[in-house]
Each structure stands twice: as structure tokens, then as C-alpha cells.
Amino acid sequence: MRLLLVEDDNHVAAALSAVLARHGFEVTHARSGEEALRALLPDSGPPFGVVLLDLGLPDQDGFQVCGRIRKRTTTPVIMVTARADVRSRIHG
Template sequence: MNLLLVEDDPQIVEALSMSLARLGYRVDHMPQASADLPERVADADAVILDVGLPGDDGFAVCRTIRRHSSIPIIMLTARSDDIDTVAGLEAGADDYVVKPVSPRVLDARIKAVLRRQAPAPVVVPDPLATIGSGLRVDRRAAEVTRDGVALNLSPTEKRLLFALSDHSGQVLSREQLLELAWNQDFLGDSRLVDNAVQRLRGKIDGDGADSHIETVRGFGYRFRAIP
């Protein structure tokens, strides 16, 4: 995987380039934005962009990249102010990391933004399907039953269950679930998902010890069809 690192501090460049190379990345480096920025971006899979650059700062460079590319962008900064975080996201960044950051944490952030950008597999849902342990969904009637008894689920809880069960076994991020069940993009409040999952678990899991919805720490949620 090719990364474009836009950073003017030679020590940070050397440390990150060596560490990321050991993790399997190929790192291209620019100390600041230049005329060939679009070409360098086109050759990369993701951009690691420092905020405090000479000339145009990272926010300006991010906006420039966004005019011609949807490539994942992770901004690096020595500042942890919420204002800077919001400014970075509003400029078009996908994530915002405060320095110093460990290479493995940065690796995880890179993989996370790539997962968010990748479209979920196209699934043609079965309108009437048993999804495990007596649970059955009927999309045509917008109804969920367990052992033949209708469950009292809200419309949002039904959409959430449909989204999770349609991708059974696949980890879906909170951002993907916001889009699938609430039609909200990445800047939606991910706490909506956590709260809705907690309520949904209480309604579909019955008295069993195992939950159909597994929390995958640091990534999101996965539906399991329990026999």
C-alpha cells in the first residue's frame, strides 16, 4: 500500500517512514505542497498530512486535495484542541491524530479510514428469512418475530437489525451503520449506534447468555446467527 507523507520535520519523516515500511507500507514523502501534488496524490492509497507545514498549512493542503480526490486523509498535529480537530474534518480530512503517535496506532487509523471508504458488499436481502435462534425477519411486512411472536421494535431498531443481519459475520463500523440505518454520513453521532444496539440486544436476545450482536472493540459490531 502506498502512502503519501506530507511532513516537514526530518526526524518525524525518518521515524514514520522506517516504522511504516516495516509494517508493509511504501512511503512517498513531500516536505510541503508543490505543483506536482495532484500527481503524487494519484499514486497513493492514503495521505498522512501534517498541519504545521511551511507555506500553505495542512488545512489548506487538505482542501486542495479534496478538490480533485476522495483519497483518505489523516491529519497529524502537535495540537489537541477541539477547534483544530473540527477544522481538519471540515477541510475534508477523514481522521485527525495528535503527535506523537505510535506507528501501530497510525497503522490502525489508516486501515480504519480505508474500511470506511470501501463500499459495503452489495447484498440482495431475502425478504423473509430466519436469522437465528427463532428470530425471523419479514421485510415486506417490516416485522421481526421470535418463535412466531412479533417483537416490539422501533423502525430504527428494525433498520439496524436488517443492516446487521444482511451482513451476518461481517464487522460494520458505526459510521457504516449510521449510513445504513439512519442515512447519516460519517459526521453523525456514533453514540446513536451504541445506544440503539444496546436496546436492540435487550429485545432480540431473549434469555440466552449469547448475544446475536457482537461488539468488536475498536471497529464496530458484527451479527452472529446463533443456532
């Protein structure tokens, strides 16, 4: 299954990619919200089965990116974050 990993921290992305690849996922790494949205365009290859989305991206908030993803596709989105506040956990 193709998986889009949206994570700006290269160390975190490398670790997640390695684990996911060992479990059979074909991982595409996007480092920003805009890069993720470009990867989800119909002419970017076969569709992704799932998106792992970091909330703390450099160019825009992960919640905004998720909203834009929802307007384009029904691909499931799993939000990944280090945020611990209740608002972020409930909103996500």
C-alpha cells in the first residue's frame, strides 16, 4: 500500500519510513503541506492508501492541510503530533 508521510523532521521521517517499509508500505515523504498536496494530485501516480500527517509543519498548520486534503480525496488521514494540549487532541 502506498503511504504519504507528511513530516518536516527528517530524523522522525527516516525512522517512521524504515519501520513502515519493513511492514510492506511504499512510503512517499513530503516535508511540507504544499509538497503533500502536490503529491496527492491525480497525475502524481497511483493513489495513496493512507496519509500520516504531522500537525507541526513549517508552511501551514496540519489541521489546514487536513482540511485541504479532505476537499480533494477520501484517503484516510492519521494525524501524528507531539502536541499534548487537549484542544489539539480533540480537534484532530
